[in-house]
Amino acid sequence: ADYAKPYRNQFHASARRGWNNDPNGMVYHDGKYHLYFQHNPFGIYWGNMHWGHWESDDLIHWQEKPIALYQKTQRDMMFSGGGFVDFNNSSGLGEDTLFVAFTSTGRGVGGTRGECLAYSKDGGLTFTELPENPIISHMGRDPKIIWYEPEQKWVLTVYNLEECEETKALPMVGTFRDKFANFAYYESTDLRHWKRTGAFTDSDRAALHECPELFELKIENESRWITLGAQGRYFVGQFDGKKFIRESGPHGTMVGPYSSHGAFYAAQTFSDLPDGRRVQIGWVRTQQVYAGKFPGQLVGETLTLPHELQLRRTDEGLRMACVPVEEVKKLRAKEFQCLEECKGELTEVLIEFEEGGLHEMMINGIDASFEGKSARIFTDRTIAEVYANDGLFYQVRERSADSFDSTETVVKNGTIKSLKIYQLKSIWK
Numbered sequence: 187a188d189y190a191k192p193y194r195n196q197f198h199a200s201a202r203r204g205w206n207n208d209p210n211g212m213v214y215h216d217g218k219y220h221l222y223f224q225h226n227p228f229g230i231y232w233g234n235m236h237w238g239h240w241e242s243d244d245l246i247h248w249q250e251k252p253i254a255l256y257q258k259t260q261r262d263m264m265f266s267g268g269g270f271v272d273f274n275n276s277s278g279l280g281e282d283t284l285f286v287a288f289t290s291t292g293r294g295v296g297g298t299r300g301e302c303l304a305y306s307k308d309g310g311l312t313f314t315e316l317p318e319n320p321i322i323s324h325m326g327r328d329p330k331i332i333w334y335e336p337e338q339k340w341v342l343t344v345y346n347l348e349e350c351e352e353t354k355a356l357p358m359v360g361t362f363r364d365k366f367a368n369f370a371y372y373e374s375t376d377l378r379h380w381k382r383t384g385a386f387t388d389s390d391r392a393a394l395h396e397c398p399e400l401f402e403l404k405i406e407n408e409s410r411w412i413t414l415g416a417q418g419r420y421f422v423g424q425f426d427g428k429k430f431i432r433e434s435g436p437h438g439t440m441v442g443p444y445s446s447h448g449a450f451y452a453a454q455t456f457s458d459l460p461d462g463r464r465v466q467i468g469w470v471r472t473q474q475v476y477a478g479k480f481p482g483q484l485v486g487e488t489l490t491l492p493h494e495l496q497l498r499r500t501d502e503g504l505r506m507a508c509v510p511v512e513e514v515k516k517l518r519a520k521e522f523q524c525l526e527e528c529k530g531e532l533t534e535v536l537i538e539f540e541e542g543g544l545h546e547m548m549i550n551g552i553d554a555s556f557e558g559k560s561a562r563i564f565t566d567r568t569i570a571e572v573y574a575n576d577g578l579f580y581q582v583r584e585r586s587a588d589s590f591d592s593t594e595t596v597v598k599n600g601t602i603k604s605l606k607i608y609q610l611k612s613i614w615k
């Protein structure tokens with residue numbers, strides 16, 4: 187019944203009640219996908235950060251589990267971080283122990299307790315903190331841990347808010363240099379003792395790199411490392427075991443902090459997927475847009491569909507593409523024959539035009555315009571995801587609060603070459 191409300195999205199994950207922001211602790215462990223999330227169980231706005239928990243067998247249907255991490259006090263909250271499996275028992279707590287990394291905010295801004303690790307012995311339901319916590323004490327947040335095979339060690343990437351060697355080269359603006367655009371790296375072999383190895387700085391001051399990621403993507407018989415921040419800005423380059431080295435970037439279709447168009451934020455990728463895919467899910471910020479317009483309506487924050495990140499060779503060089511995971515086909519209920527049938531429905535539209543350029547269109551009242559020749563568009567109740575141009579264009583669109591009940595469905599320009607339309611099912615039934 188919580189999901190039956192008219193403005194609740196039906197095939198995008200969201201908290202049954204309360205508020206959610208960032209996806210956290212994303213990991214595959216013992217046959218299950220775990221997707222934790224920044225959660226306020228006591229209200230529909232940000233605050234009281236706990237870790238909520240969803241579990242899935244197929245990446246598509248999520249079941250809400252009890253809260254996994256509780257805030258200690260209203261000042262010491264559980265902020266974002268990643269999950270991983272200690273496959274080789276580095277910690278001494280047993281092979282294949284499920285871990286999450288998170289930031290404990292301690293006494294709030296400026297006084298963080300630091301980066302912490304906690305492990306679970308009951309399939310990700312409850313967690314115990316390491317006695318060494320905080321494993322890193324600094325100004326910063328959002329740790330993500332990966333295994334670095336060439337040197338048989340763990341690498342932690344974190345959003346760094348401290349002045350450091352790497353930022354000193356940058357000009358002073360106001361009272362600091364580039365506080366918001368800094369990634370720092372740490373290493374460990376036992377998960378308990380960590381040493382700082384370096385940092386990487388985005389010299390663009392518009393950047394906000396909370397929730398950083400560092401991972402390797404393959405293309406043919408080459409590979410590149412990607413450094414990615416919360417706004418979806420990313421860099422392509424190398425990782426030398428100590429720090430990221432830029433070859434190109436920043437890139438990305440989404441720019442500007444918390445932009446409300448093309449808005450997804452603080453995305454994270456799964457660790458330890460058995461097939462080696464790099465699958466990402468982001469936070470779609472809708473609550474603040476609608477709360478003023480519909481006081482008392484629980485519209486709810488939501489997350490994107492899972493999509494795979496892949497490298498593509500383009501005329502400009504190597505770029506990252508977003509492709510919905512194969513599993514999204516499980517959402518399909520039946521095929522529709524014409525776009526008109528999308529009105530009032532949950533849909534997936536695969537459309538190809540004769541010509542490239544900007545194609546303006548609306549599906550069930552939500553803007554689905556895109557650049558390129560073809561697109562795949564998923565329309566839920568308040569958001570649409572637009573994947574176009576072989577995944578090189580990816581945006582999340584929100585239903586405009588001024589035309590909330592609109593079901594306008596129209597292709598405004600272009601000659602359609604091919605069209606396939608599916609009615610989709612809710613994941614909550």
Ligand code: FRU
Nearest residue numbers: 208224235265266396397452
């Ligand atoms: C990103 C973020 C993170 C932080 C969390 C707090 O949206 O600000 O940096 O850990 O949200 O909820």
